[in-house]
Amino acid sequence: MHRSKKVIIFSHCILNQNTVVNPLARAKGAYTSIVKKILDLDIGIHQLPCPEYLFLGLDRKPMGKEEYDSYEYRKVCRKIACMSIKIIKEYINKGYEIVGMVGINCSPTCSIRGERGILMEELFKLLYEEKIDLRSFExxxxYIEEGEKQDILRAFDDFLNNMTRQSKFIFP
Known part of the structure; x- marks a missing residue:
């Protein structure tokens, strides 16, 4: 079997900047430098669906968290979070290592640190309920792909290479 049994959870737009609202895309397709680092370490990638795209499509206008924060949008995010928890639990139960989760800072949906985005609020709420501890990076x-900032890539290297605190069930 040719599996590393290592997986990282990615916000959708890291792999597909084409779904980012105009004019905020910062790479032509995927964040190539970030993705290459993952692939070089033989880590599988699980891409979260983009709730903004599912909810409003490609022609949506830029909106903040307050504008997205509605019952209907949270319902979309909660559905994605529930599906993702099932997947994460399956990986962990089958002995896979979830290397961590990567989000986008200041995203109304996928920000992890500071003011958490709506999808991440729903996902981390379920992770807490399921007693699953995931490392995270934002x-x-x-960050603009063409103007790569080496400090960001070094920080991501540190995140990937410091896998001593593996994601796990806190109380199995």
Whole structure:
């Protein structure tokens, strides 16, 4: 069997900047440098669906968290979070290592640190309820693929290479 049994959870737009609202895309397709680091370490990638795209499509206008924060949008995010928890639990139960989760800073949906985005609020709520501890990393809002900032790539290297605190069930 040719599996590393290592998986990382990615916010959708890290792999597909084409779904990012105009004019906020910061890479032509995927964040190539970030993705290459994952692939070089033989880590599988699980891409979360993009709730903004599912909810409003490609032609949506830029909106903040307050504008997205509605019952209907939270319902979309909660559905994605529930599906993702099932997947994460399956990986863990089958002996896979979830290397961590990567989000986007200042995203109304996928921000992890500071003011958490709506999808991440719903997902982390379920992770807490399921007693699952995931390491996390956030792509800074000012990261632009063409103007790569080496400090960001070094920080991501540190995140990937410091897998001593593996994601796990806190109380199995």
């Amino acid at each position: 792509i800074p809002a000012n």
